[in-house]
Amino acid sequence: MSARLTIALDAMGGDHAPEVVVAGADMARLRCPEIDYLFFGDEQRIRPLLANLPDLERISTIHHTPDAVSNDAKPAVALRAGRNSSMRLAIDAVAQGKAACVVSAGNTGALMAMAKFVLKTLPGIDRPAIASFFPTLRGESVMLDLGANIECDSRNLVEFAVMGSVFARTVLGLMEPTVGLLNIGAEEVKGHESIKAAAAQLRVTPLPGKFHGFIEGNDIPSGTVDVVVTDGFTGNVALKTAEGTAKLYSELLRRTFESSIVARLGYLLARNAFTKLKKRMDPRRYNGAMFLGLQGVCVKSHGGTDPTGFANAICVGVDLVTRGFNETIKTEMARIGDLTAAAGPDGTPQNPTVPNSSLPDSKAAAI
């Protein structure tokens, strides 16, 4: 039996807090039975909710605080004035070793600022990134950064590539994930200087995966690579454009089926198959954006999600902890750091084909 994990929850974060947080925690409890919860927030509002869920109440502790970070608070203000907020105390619990990870559906900017300040970045990582997985034609891929860093230099992008491939390996279970740099053409001549420099660096970096080269926007949903690396501005726009397009398509599809009685009958016949499709594309399934690169696991749930989505975010956090994501990042960064250092002073060219001894040469496992 593995040891029980404690999860710190920002009970006041999100559009429907604390109700959705408590109900989500109850659902996640059934999927990950070895967990305990620390709820941070308004005890008077959390206590009655737990009272209705005795199995959840048994594994939960409430840390009362009246303060909460508002959705429109600027990160710097939240950092300064929110020292006693539910969000901050939940992060503190991770820093103090009282919890294995923190999950919040609150203000993203404030959460990132606080998590960075309290937890600090992992050795060798300059900037943490926001990552999320999403459905593709081949299964699931992971993309980062999704908004933590609006402008990125080549070093940031290379670090994202390392963190993304470690994620694909440890959490998605891919032996040799492929990594693509998002650009506007496959040719070397195109793109920002930072992207070109990152590509040059990635070609000689012994990633825990395989560098595929440049990819374009359409390669994201087609699943050309397992890990999509980009700056936070482009990643945020791409992810939201994909979400919006999926919604557009669903809506047009709904109208199609409602356009005639015969079409409605067609829908009724295909309904079971549609339920499967809906399940596969369900945004709640992909809820839980991970803050990678911090000395502690922090997961951001969508603010408007429901209990199913929030439960998923908790399970993402549990996955990162139990699969030793941060330990692997540290090992990989140390390994890559050493190799880079060895290539430096004496001018010996670094061997671009240095094998990753722990990896088989096989292609990435099919999802």
Next chain:
Amino acid sequence: MSARLTIALDAMGGDHAPEVVVAGADMARLRCPEIDYLFFGDEQRIRPLLANLPDLERISTIHHTPDAVSNDAKPAVALRAGRNSSMRLAIDAVAQGKAACVVSAGNTGALMAMAKFVLKTLPGIDRPAIASFFPTLRGESVMLDLGANIECDSRNLVEFAVMGSVFARTVLGLMEPTVGLLNIGAEEVKGHESIKAAAAQLRVTPLPGKFHGFIEGNDIPSGTVDVVVTDGFTGNVALKTAEGTAKLYSELLRRTFESSIVARLGYLLARNAFTKLKKRMDPRRYNGAMFLGLQGVCVKSHGGTDPTGFANAICVGVDLVTRGFNETIKTEMARIGDLTAAAGPDGTPQNPTVPNSSLPDSKAAAI
């Protein structure tokens, strides 16, 4: 009756040239009956195709040239070495007043470089942009830039906003189009400095439309605004991500209907409705990226399109010409330029009349 328009066609551009170009021209002839064609390319290959289409042959002239720009040619090389190419001669025809517009399915970067060099930008426009319209929940919107300018300053973005709203007015027929700046949050604090500065400028610029403010990726397909303004890198990624997501959805839908006999029967019943949906989302319908901001109309067709798509690109060019798009841009830029100057503290003319030559070209994209 309006005067006949002459269209210059790069007969050798695209994956299936000259066949698709000729067949597309024949289809467009039926939709826009008052047009004549100048085909530039290999006469030995074009002549037999026209011979099979006597109605097209009657309105067509072939300008033979053995040279063509290859798909992988770098823009600078094409510009230097392609002076006698079918693409260049077709653009020259517009500059010389022999044709009202040019349509090519060839190398985008080369086409933009040549068009910029030969046609020059419109007065007041620093950088031309690539624009395209796309389906949304509300109908159709236009987005620019889609790849001509990888890095944009606030002035470029403001110019794109003006050109985009003139396009929405003259071509889409919207009286007061709404214009949104693509960002990663609606708040003022987020985004690149250039975007924030552009927003500040747009709030005081009397656009031929209404400045909505910032929009996010999901607002593109939902049709929150009629005109989406962004830099060429982000626009290119967003458009291709949307296209890829639509493809992903179609493919999953196809699999859904094939998953059981009952589901297949459901498809058969809803087939008519589906045909309508497919038609609405048909990428050929949105084929024809417009190069806006040049002293001449230039339309880029997708390289892999079929005759229907190429015919659409021709009709887009005809639309821009007949609706006086460039004349309206000139009027609007002059009006906004005057207003800006009048608004200045000492009456000194402000940015709109800065000549191109004073600006560094290093940031301009090589697509």
